[in-house]
Amino acid sequence: MGAEPLLHTVNDSEASPLILGLQPAALIDHVSRVDSSLLDRIPGDRGGSMPVGMEELENILREVKSYILSSPDDLTTPVKTIAGGSVANTIRGLSAGFGISCGIIGACGDDEQGKLFVSNMSSHGVNLSRLRMIKGPTAQCVCLVDALGNRTMRPSLSSAVKVQGNELTRDDFKGSKWLVMRYSIFNIEVIEAAVKMAKQEKVFVSLDLASFEMVRDFRLPLLQLLESGDIDLCFANEDEAKELIRGEKDADPEVALEFLAKHCQWAAVTLGANGCIAKHGKEIVRVPAIGESKATDATGAGDLFASGFLYGLVKGLSLEKCCQLGSCSGGSVIRALGGEVTPENWQWMHKHLQIKGLPLPEIRQ
Template identity: 75%
Template sequence: MGAEPLPATNHHHHHDHNHTNGGEAPLVLGLQPSALVDHVARVDWSLLDQIPGERGGSIPVAFEELEHILGEVKTHVLSSGEEACSPVKTMAGGSVANTIRGLSSGFGVSCGIIGACGDDEQGELFVTNMTCRGVNLSRMRMKKGPTAQCVCLVDELGNRTMRPCLSSAVKLQWLLLRYGIFNLEVIQAAIRIAKQEGLLVSLDLASFEMVRNFREPLLQLLDSGNIDLCFANEDEATELLRGEQTVNPEVALEFLAKHCKWAVVTLAANGCIAKHGKEIVRVPAIGESKAVDATGAGDLFAGGFLYGLVKGLSLEACCKVGSCSGGSVIRSLGGEVTPENLHWMHKQMQINGLPTPGIHSS
């Protein structure tokens, strides 16, 4: 979906005991949807008087304004020591990245970061800087586009004024969750962080037993307004409406749509229904899928639907991709699509006029 794993790096770790790029999982993971590169310079008061916004604050600027400020820095720099030769110090930045890098390089704690960087010079700098400090970037993705940047202007008293350029920068878009009572606190915390960072949240209702036995916490999650997309199968939808006078997939769809931007109820061999805003679509199952094993059908449907959203497809097209994807996994045992069935899925997408993925990432 336009995001590739970062290529393997050969940088040595800052500490011999901090093997964060090895096999073990990091102890601490930071979520920073957009990698960020800081351009830090000590400048005199006159430059701070020229740029919009208050001193000491942080307001977003367009790329042209960022470049203008960087150009002006050279004539307003407070020269002392090494800064006289290199007035602007450039490094990986962002609050989360700073904390993670400090934990890794200063304390030897194994750390990683989740996010996306652009395929540009700044993205390469972010990767190099963080990797050299022992941070595990296996969960970082490189996407086509620019990496976020920020000019950090430091006055003679040491106070900083920041002007970030984030508008066109690449970032992660979605957080995917499966409802479960045993990790409810983790789910709630992850949703809070995701919304603070501007991510969209997708929730799968997991199983009809989970909905039946722990319905109230689920309703509270939906009532929070933080779930942007919700998937339910017919059994889960029935349990969600337990006690209502009318219980059917259409009523369940309306209920979910009151709480979520996108609501989807899958109907097994009967396809699915979905709602976004005032638009409601019903899409039949696609292809002559022989249901060898239903394991992963809903999961793969969700993956296809999300592919459609990321690609900007219509609601109907998102459902069709989901149907192709879900239909591909039930043709063999297990929740992983075999190469043969992946080929089947792409063929079904082509037949239905849907854009197929360019390169399949492993």
């Protein structure tokens, strides 16, 4: 299976991206608002993310048509199809909403979904020179959003093309400041290879805990990764945090935060409508949520929280301001369907940044 780097969509001679995302398999999201009764008809827990085969994914997409909820966005199509994946959402948000130079490491198929991924990410200024195109299918995921804005995800990844650990080189990481990753047992080999090379190039590493099922079912390799001391920043939501420290007498987010901060320089736990808590060194901050009153779809909330938080870190801002930036960007994505922030909601975010006295990004035109 031959892999070839995609032509850089901006300018090959420019400096290395400040922030790189590792998403071994490019992913296309099919996002739809559905009646919650559909969630009783598909396998797995509500609110989580459970892998399915391509046939099951296509079955769910067919079923969706009978369970569509009318959308406040008045979408012309009942299913919104965009480039997806946690890391892609974070990287696209940093580039489009914060003007930070970003790139993505991974692979996409030579199919229509692969072309859609490339088109979507490049249109938001993301450097694709580290994205390999490989013959085969691109990963897909169905994101089902209920009337309360809670999302249930069913990804089909098993047959999709992805980059392997032995295909990475130190040149992929040279000159960058941060590497953004999402925990997955299915990508553990490429994650470990990327972490090793990133550390050789003195690149900071950020890890998102992915889903409560991933933490619950593959906790030991995750603990080994955290205890290696190579993860500089860790993001978890409340459910993931509780799974991480299950068995503790007080399995609450504060205890999980303390645990993460023992192993990482920075740790942040998002608490939905209750905002977030974060720790760096001896400092602990708690910041309220912003924009929670209009939660249309929680898809991407944690990913965009990471965008704002990382923007604050690269700008050298305080822990509290990093959290406020994260809350603003996380609040911006939940106002519409899918993990991509609309132009109107970037404007909404900028208005809230001004209200809070936070620095406004310089957006590339």
